Each structure stands twice: as C-alpha cells, then as structure tokens.
Amino acid sequence: MTLTSSTTVETDDVTVVVATRNRHERLRETFPHHRARTILVDNGSDEAPPWFPGVRTIPLGENRGAAARNVGVSLARTPFVAFADDDSYWTPGSLARAAATLRQHPRVALLAARVLVGPSGRLDPVSAAMAAAPLGTAPGGAGPSIMGFLACSIMVRREAFLAVGGFEPRLFVYGEEGLLAMDLAAAGHELAYDSSLVVRHLPQPAGRDNGMRARVEARNRVLTAMLRRPWGVVAREFGAGWRADRRGAADALRQAGWAWRHRRPLPPGVERDLRRLWTTDAAEITPVDNGRL
Known part of the structure; x- marks a missing residue:
C-alpha cells in the first residue's frame, strides 16, 4: 500500500x-x-x-x-x-x-x-x-x-x-x-x-536554461498544432514558433512524419473553443515558472 x-x-x-x-x-x-x-x-x-x-x-x-x-x-x-x-x-x-x-x-x-x-x-x-x-x-x-x-x-x-x-x-x-x-x-x-x-x-529559478526552454516551447507549440489542429492553424503556429525560436520550429518540422502518423483532428466544438481562447489571448499567458522535470 x-x-x-x-x-x-x-x-x-x-x-x-x-x-x-x-x-x-x-x-x-x-x-x-x-x-x-x-x-x-x-x-x-x-x-x-x-x-x-x-x-x-x-x-x-x-x-x-x-x-x-x-x-x-x-x-x-x-x-x-x-x-x-x-x-x-x-x-x-x-x-x-x-x-x-x-x-x-x-x-x-x-x-x-x-x-x-x-x-x-x-x-x-x-x-x-x-x-x-x-x-x-x-x-x-x-x-x-x-x-x-x-x-x-x-x-x-x-x-x-x-x-x-x-x-x-x-x-x-x-x-x-x-x-x-x-x-x-x-x-x-x-x-x-x-x-x-x-x-x-516555490520555484527555484537558478540553473534554468531559458534558451533550451524557448526552443522546446516553440517545438511543442508547432507539434501540438500538427497533431490536432486544422492546417491553417498549423501554419499560423509554425510562423509564431519560427519567430520565437527558429531552432524549435525546425525541430518540429523534423518530426512532421511522426506527427502525421498520430494526427487526430479535434471535434468542431473543441476547435471552436480553442479559437475563442486564441482571439482573447487567454491561452497565451505564460506561467511564472512551470517547473523542470
């Protein structure tokens, strides 16, 4: 137990x-x-x-x-x-x-x-x-x-x-x-x-690699879009990822084959909710620090 x-x-x-x-x-x-x-x-x-x-x-x-x-x-x-x-x-x-x-x-x-x-x-x-x-x-x-x-x-x-x-x-x-x-x-x-x-x-900021974090965040933003979002959103997220960290966006492109094999577009209602959040920027807030695992 x-x-x-x-x-x-x-x-x-x-x-x-x-x-x-x-x-x-x-x-x-x-x-x-x-x-x-x-x-x-x-x-x-x-x-x-x-x-x-x-x-x-x-x-x-x-x-x-x-x-x-x-x-x-x-x-x-x-x-x-x-x-x-x-x-x-x-x-x-x-x-x-x-x-x-x-x-x-x-x-x-x-x-x-x-x-x-x-x-x-x-x-x-x-x-x-x-x-x-x-x-x-x-x-x-x-x-x-x-x-x-x-x-x-x-x-x-x-x-x-x-x-x-x-x-x-x-x-x-x-x-x-x-x-x-x-x-x-x-x-x-x-x-x-x-x-x-x-x-x-109670985060401890010392020792964090902000450059690595920016790269991974950009990659994950694009990969998540590839896995679930319409292609227009994928293009938009790739552009945002490219502006944020070109290496991260490039990392996502290298994994496009994997993302395509695991792609499952969202139901229309869920996609509609995500678009509402995006237009208000509510989904774009960055946490103070979400930890390092």
Whole structure:
C-alpha cells in the first residue's frame, strides 16, 4: 500500500503523484505537506532522492519529462490523482474539496487549482487567465471551463487520464499540458477551474536554461498544432514558433512524419473553443515558472 508522508490524510479517494529531478532540498521542504497517499516518481536524478517513510518511490533511471507522471497514475489505485512537482504542494483542505467536486460532477475529468507563487503567494498569471476565460461555465459545471492549465496544480479522474494516454512523451516538458487538455475535451470530458482550490508553487529559478526552454516551447507549440489542429492553424503556429525560436520550429518540422502518423483532428466544438481562447489571448499567458522535470 502506498501511504502518505503526512500525519493528516484528507481523503482516501486521491493519490498525489510527485515528479522530481535533482531538487532534493526543495523536495524535503514540500513533501511533508502532501495530505494523501503519495507516489514519488524520480525522473533520473543524478543521486537517489530522499527516502520518506511509507511512500512508494519509483526510480525511472532516465528523464522522461512530463510522461513520468503517467507512471505514477498507472500505479495509483484511487479514482482521482493530483499532481505536484518537487517544488509545489496542495494547501490543507484542497485535496478533499477537489475530490468531493469530482464526485459531484461526473462529467468533469480535470480540475485546476489556483496557483500562488513564491513565499509572497503572488497569483500565477495562468490562474488569472483561467478565471477570466471566455468559455463560461457549463450548465451545472464545477467552475469556468478551461482548455489549458499548469500540470502541477490539477486533479484528474484517473480512468479518463489513462484512456487518452496521459502526457505525450514526445513533448517532454514545457507546453505539454495543451495536448492533454485537447484530448480530454475531445473525449467528451469537461475541464474546470476552481479558485477555492489552492496550490503553492516555490520555484527555484537558478540553473534554468531559458534558451533550451524557448526552443522546446516553440517545438511543442508547432507539434501540438500538427497533431490536432486544422492546417491553417498549423501554419499560423509554425510562423509564431519560427519567430520565437527558429531552432524549435525546425525541430518540429523534423518530426512532421511522426506527427502525421498520430494526427487526430479535434471535434468542431473543441476547435471552436480553442479559437475563442486564441482571439482573447487567454491561452497565451505564460506561467511564472512551470517547473523542470
């Protein structure tokens, strides 16, 4: 049985999946805050991560990026899974409230929490964008409908997540959330933002390679469009990617064959929602820092 690192368990319906890589000191700070059964997935750290009593640790032996979370979800045995990174945690009461909301709203497959960044607790711009998103709230819905999120601040319905394949390994990190949001929506699920749920995010900016990040974000933006969007949108996203980072856009072109083989255009309703978001720039907000796996 996978147990929790905390003396307080808020709900037996949730497993927290924590992905970590080479941030052991921060992990020691955040891990005791998890108030549910927890699975720790180590993404090929240079040294073994800290040991926490009663917690199942999965050493991958390599860095799989966001797809490391898929491993944790597959091993969970609860109906709902919350994600956290080694620099984030759900605040007291949020896990139990999110689980209760998912029980009450069976059409919702993903709930996104409000993210407060750093010691001062400043609101992440992505959270502000989700609260103001123009899609409205579905009748009887759990909150404003969304088509994007921060991966370290969501709770998912485990079966729905696994059915769509989770996070795409080819995207690795930086912008991997968009494709998952599209696939859940295409499968008929609702995605909602709930500002009563709170996640604290304590990023450590030192040591980040912003040039690499820009390249991967540009690549993933184009690849995601190739996989799901109309060709006119693909052309637009390639142009944006080329202006942002030519190497990233070129990387996407080199993977066009793979993208074509895995291409599944979205249902018209989902594509229409994405276009509404694009026209308001709500989908273009950049998070303060979405972590490094």
